[in-house]
Amino acid sequence: MAKPPTNLYERNELFQKNLQCFPEYIKQQIRKVDLDEVGKWVDIVYTEEGYPICKYKKDGKVKHINSRNPWEQAKNWCNQLPLNQMSTLFVYGCGFGYPLIELLKRVHEDTVVVVFEQNLPIFIAMLHYFDLEPIFRAHNKCIFFLGPFEEFSHYFQNLISTYGLLYLTVPSVLFTPSSRLFKKEYLNIQSHVFERLTQQITAFGNDHYDSLLGLHNMIQNAEIVLENPYLSSLKDKFTNVPAFIVANGPSLDQNMHELKRVKGKGLILCCESAIVPLMKNGIKPDAICVLERTPESYLYHFQNKKYPEDITLLALAVADPRTFASFAGPKVPIFRSFESTSEWINRIVGDGSGLYAGLNVSHLAYELAVYMGANPIVFVGQNFAYGLDGLTHSKQSKYTEDVQEYIEKVKSLPIVYVEGNEDSFVPSNPLWVEFRKGLERLIEQTSHVTVINATEGGAKIKGTTCDTLTNVIEKYCKASLPYRLDTLLNESKKNLDISTRKNKIKSLRIELIKYMDIYRALNQLTSERKIIVEQLLEKDKYGAGQELRQEFEQNNKHIMKFLHRHVHDQFFQQVIMFGYHQMNELGVINTPEKLRYALQIQMELFDNLCVICKSLIRNFQIAVEKLPLEETTSNE
Missing domain, CATH: 3.90.1480 (sialyltransferase cstii, chain A)
Structure with missing residues (x-):
């Protein structure tokens, strides 16, 4: 890598160039920082070879972000990592660039790299000294989140609320050498990140x-x-x-x-x-x-x-x-x-x-x-x-009087202790913790x-007084x-044109019939793909795998059709999530042997999608039959 710029003009030019590599939400975070203040937190000195190393100043103490031989330190760190076994990386800390750059030079192009950097001054300083554009051009599956979790939680939630989540189910966690200096901050971020991942995967559901x-x-x-x-x-x-x-x-x-x-x-x-x-x-x-x-x-x-x-x-x-x-x-x-x-x-x-x-x-x-x-x-x-x-529950509720089996089910859950409103800690269970955290997220989104x-008593709910x-x-x-x-509602109901509204039943019937045809076509697609893969695996038992790679990628494109916004993805997303999780466990799919395993997983996934398509065709027909018959109106 070329040696970093040494004068202020070149550093500022490089900073502006690097900034263009990031999405708008990162740019907005960085623009909020007074660049003149960065120097109060960060000192840059140079090695004998002319490479910058970073010192971070806080509370009268100086933390050395890099060793005196930063490239050697980064290479030694990367040498310990089985990168071929890692399909997704969660990297904590940029380490002022060296470990991040070395890592991105080595990982496979299909590896998803999610970087969490809690220290904005160090990150901003890095952008002034290293040309990251060639690295990002060579590896475009790199995602950044900056600051404490509270500052990027919304953007992280946006990421995992998409089907990008499919590739994040088996993350390998990497702490760069300097992250030990901010151990508390990064462990806090990791705790929140995995909590959100768990909640989002749970929200996918598991019951057809x-x-x-x-x-x-x-x-x-x-x-x-x-x-x-x-x-x-x-x-x-x-x-x-x-x-x-x-x-x-x-x-x-x-x-x-x-x-x-x-x-x-x-x-x-x-x-x-x-x-x-x-x-x-x-x-x-x-x-x-x-x-x-x-x-x-x-x-x-x-x-x-x-x-x-x-x-x-x-x-x-x-x-x-x-x-x-x-x-x-x-x-x-x-x-x-x-x-x-x-x-x-x-x-x-x-x-x-x-x-x-x-x-x-x-x-x-x-x-x-x-x-x-x-x-x-x-x-x-x-x-x-x-x-x-x-x-x-309340002593007067239905559960405590007549539905004891429900109470026993709740009490069979593991006990966890959480912060209380009146007591330091109160007993709860994982289900209630999940419900509470979901409520806290809603409160966080409505700060007005x-x-x-x-x-009286109970668990503390963040965001409430x-x-x-x-x-x-x-x-x-x-x-x-x-x-x-x-x-209010009774008055609103008086003004409804019920007869006109009920014409929408006809549209619902038409839509149900239309989607029966769509799921017949998707069912046919699953059968065709299974035949293609079966024939290929039989033909190419010992081949180099180029054709295997092509069909593997084609299968991924076809699977995404079941998650299209015009398809009822909630019926398919659970089995697709499971299939991708199995493929993620293979690590980087970069050998013929791994490709064969992945294709077999895809075949099983197509089998499951076929079953779901047939189920939907049958159930949509039942739904059509449940709709009220269309009323005919006379103009006489």
């Missing part, structure tokens, strides 16, 4: 039947959607109104009585299972929020129940159809955003309005409160932790909202609601 159940429920609920107001009718209708999200945690029994003072002065949004203790205590929420699609949701909380007509049902459109049919009050079926099947049906019978909705009903309730413009948003009974004597945790329910009610529940939620 569950996805089919959601499809059939939405098809059966299509008429309910058309007969009732859309979610958009609630947009900002309760601006700056306090909203109380009531969960079914064990602490609910302690302060539930206070909620009677909220009625008419704040919105009470009840997380589904909390409706039982609330109604037993004479507390009518403004709405019941329902997330689940399973029959148990209906059987536990709606079967043979007569709720007052001034309570609203805010339920996902995937909910059991009997839930909507049994409910007397206003109803708003809600479509999920970022879920292909839900968005597809929403485009046909809805108006496009939807919510992410998360993994837990508290996530849905929180998003609803934000969508309606509520502020502050107050959590009640949101423990995410065990109560006294190992209680999991004041979020208060009025739960703690206060007693009594204090919150006295402070925020002073004025009456501008109108009741049920009144």
Whole structure:
């Protein structure tokens, strides 16, 4: 590599050139840093050979980022790494360039390299001394994240929310030599990174039947959607109104009585299972929020129940159809955003309005409160932790009375201790931790909202302030609601043109039939690819693998058709994720032997995709048959 520039003009020119190699979000981060201040943190001295080495100054101490022979140090570090076995690298620290450059010179062109650099002054200094453009041109699968996790979490989430996640399931973790000087910072980043990866992979789901159940429920609920107001009718209708999200945690029994003072002065949004203790205590929420699609949701909380007509049902459109049919009050079926099947049906019978909705009903309730413009948003009974004597829910809930098998299932989970609101640590479990962290991400994304945790005890929820329910009610529940939620929705329903809306059923039928043809074509594709690969593997048992490589790459292109935005990818993404995970475990696929293994994995993947296509063809036909017959209207 050419020796770095020695004068200020050349360094500034090189900095500007390097800056163009990075995406806009990196440029924005760097532009926020006063370049004149970098010198206060970084000293650059030169080796006898004329290469720059970096010293970092902080709190009166100097940290040496490089050794006196930086290239030798970088080469020795790389020599220890089995790079051919690593398909994805998570690299912590740039090391002022030397280890990063040496690494990128050695890795295979297909290796994905994700670099985390927590120190912006060191990174900016590096851009002034090394020409990175040739390196990045030769290896274009390099992704950077700068600063502490909080500063790049949004961009990292964007990465793993795409199908780029397919290539990140088996990351090899590399700490550059100088990263030991910032051990605490990098371990913190790594903890957050792997936590997010785990959550995102979990969000992919793992149950084809569950996805089919959601499809059939939405098809059966299509008429309910058309007969009732859309979610958009609630947009900002309760601006700056306090909203109380009531969960079914064990602490609910302690302060539930206070909620009677909220009625008419704040919105009470009840997380589904909390409706039982609330109604037993004479507390009518403004709405019941329902997330689940399973029959148990209906059987536990709606079967043979007569709720007052001034309570609203805010339920996902995937909910059991009997839930909507049994409910007397206003109803708003809600479509999920970022879920292909839900968005597809929403485009046909809805108006496009939807919510992410998360993994837990508290996530849905929180998003609803934000969508309606509520502020502050107050959590009640949101423990995410065990109560006294190992209680999991309110003593008055359905679970503690009649559904003991559910409680036993929860209690069978491993115990983990988390930071508490009132105690240093409280017992929880991995499922509740996952739900809590999902809620914390939603809160992080809505910094304009004041979020208060009025739960008695329980786990600390990041992004909230703690206060007693009594204090919150006295402070925020002073004025009456501008109108009741049920009144708003009943008035909205009066203005609906139901007959015109129901014409959308015809469009839904046409779309279902169209996609049956699409999945027949994709099913044919899987059969053809399997035959091609089988013949090739038989023919080229001992060959050099050039043809194997071509078909391997062709297969990858064909597999991506099952993740196209016009296909219902939620049915395919689980098996594709598993197939790519198996291929990632092979490391860099750069030998004929590895190519044969990879092609065999692809054949199994095509088998699974074939099964799913046949299932969808059959189930879409059933869905067509479930739709109401088209009504003929007369002009006479």
